[in-house]
Amino acid sequence: MRLAAQIKGGYYPAPPDAVAHAATFLRPPNGGRFCFLDPCCGEGAALQQIAEILNAAADNVYGIELDPERVATTQSLLPDSHILGPASALGVACTRKSFSLAWVNPPFDDQISGGDRVELEFLRQMIDWIVPGGVICFVIPESTSNHWSFRQLFIQWFEEISIEPFPEHCRPYNEVIVFGRRLDRARSPWSLNWNHELQLPHMYDIPTGRKPTRFIKVELTEAELRDALRVSPLQRHLQPHADSLLVEPPLSLGKGHIALLLASGHLDGIVQPEGEPPHVVRGTAKKTQYVAGVEQSDNADGSVTTKTCLSEKITLTVRAVGVDGRIRTFEGG
Known part of the structure; x- marks a missing residue:
C-alpha cells in the first residue's frame, strides 16, 4: 500500500x-x-x-x-x-x-x-x-x-x-x-x-x-475491552485478599517445575508483586512430538531399515491480564 x-x-x-x-x-x-x-x-x-x-x-x-x-x-x-x-x-x-x-x-x-x-x-x-x-x-x-x-x-x-x-x-x-x-x-x-x-x-x-x-x-478494540473488564465480575478477582501471602521459592523454577505447576492448575489466579498493581495469570502446558533424528542401517539381505527417533517437547504459555485490561502473552519451550 x-x-x-x-x-x-x-x-x-x-x-x-x-x-x-x-x-x-x-x-x-x-x-x-x-x-x-x-x-x-x-x-x-x-x-x-x-x-x-x-x-x-x-x-x-x-x-x-x-x-x-x-x-x-x-x-x-x-x-x-x-x-x-x-x-x-x-x-x-x-x-x-x-x-x-x-x-x-x-x-x-x-x-x-x-x-x-x-x-x-x-x-x-x-x-x-x-x-x-x-x-x-x-x-x-x-x-x-x-x-x-x-x-x-x-x-x-x-x-x-x-x-x-x-x-x-x-x-x-x-x-x-x-x-x-x-x-x-x-x-x-x-x-x-x-x-x-x-x-x-x-x-x-x-x-x-x-x-x-x-x-x-x-x-473488540482496546478501549472496548477495558470498558468491558471494568464492569465484569472478573474485577473482584483482580483485587488482593487481605490474608494473601506471596512466598518466593529459594531457587528459580526450571521448565519441569513450571510445567507441573501449569498442569496442576497452581499457576492460575491473582498475582500482585509488592508495590505493583495486581493481575490475573493463566498458564497452559502443551506437549508435542518432533522428529529428533533418523537412523538407517543395512540388513544382511541387502535391505535398509530406517529408524525415526521421536522426542517430546513441552511448550509453556502464560497469559496475564492487568487492571488496565491489557493482555500479555509469554511463551517458551
Whole structure:
C-alpha cells in the first residue's frame, strides 16, 4: 500500500456519480423487502445514496466501518439503519446468506497479515453473507480485477459476471465495478474461462431476503475491552485478599517445575508483586512430538531399515491480564 493510502487506511470513497452509475444496473424486487450491506461504508454516502435510489427500507440497511470518526458520521446520517463500528468486516459475526445486495468498496491494499490481498479477504466474507441469487457490486482497481487469484475466486461463486468502469471524470485509480450474482454452491474454477463467463453490463434483479438474526462485533478494540473488564465480575478477582501471602521459592523454577505447576492448575489466579498493581495469570502446558533424528542401517539381505527417533517437547504459555485490561502473552519451550 502506498504511504498516502496507509495514512487514510486505504479509504477511497466512491464518487456520487460512480455510485449513481452503478445503481442504474440494479433493480429492487417489486414490493418485496431486501437487505443491503456496505461492509466498508466510510462516512455512509454511498450507502445512503444506493438505499435512496433503490428505495430500501432504513431498517434493512446495514453498514460496517473501522474508523471511529467515520462510524459516528454514518450513524448520524443513517440513524435508523444498522451501522456497526468501529469494526472490520473481518471481525464481525453475521448470519450466513442474509444480504440480497452488497456494495463492497474495500481498502486497496496488497496484502493483509502477510497473506492474501485485502480485497480477497473481503470477497470471501461476502460469499458467506450474500444469499444465493444475491447481487454483489465489487469496487476494485482494474489491475486487481486482472489478478488470477481474484478471478478464480469470483468465477467459482458468481455468475452473470460483468465489469463496468467508473465514469472517466471520477476514476482517479482506474476503478471498476465487478457485478455478479451469487451461485447456490461453488463450481470448479478449473473448467471455466473468465473471458467466456464475462457478459455485457445488464440489469440485475435483486432478490427478496430476510434480515440477519446475528450482526455483532467479535473483535473488540482496546478501549472496548477495558470498558468491558471494568464492569465484569472478573474485577473482584483482580483485587488482593487481605490474608494473601506471596512466598518466593529459594531457587528459580526450571521448565519441569513450571510445567507441573501449569498442569496442576497452581499457576492460575491473582498475582500482585509488592508495590505493583495486581493481575490475573493463566498458564497452559502443551506437549508435542518432533522428529529428533533418523537412523538407517543395512540388513544382511541387502535391505535398509530406517529408524525415526521421536522426542517430546513441552511448550509453556502464560497469559496475564492487568487492571488496565491489557493482555500479555509469554511463551517458551
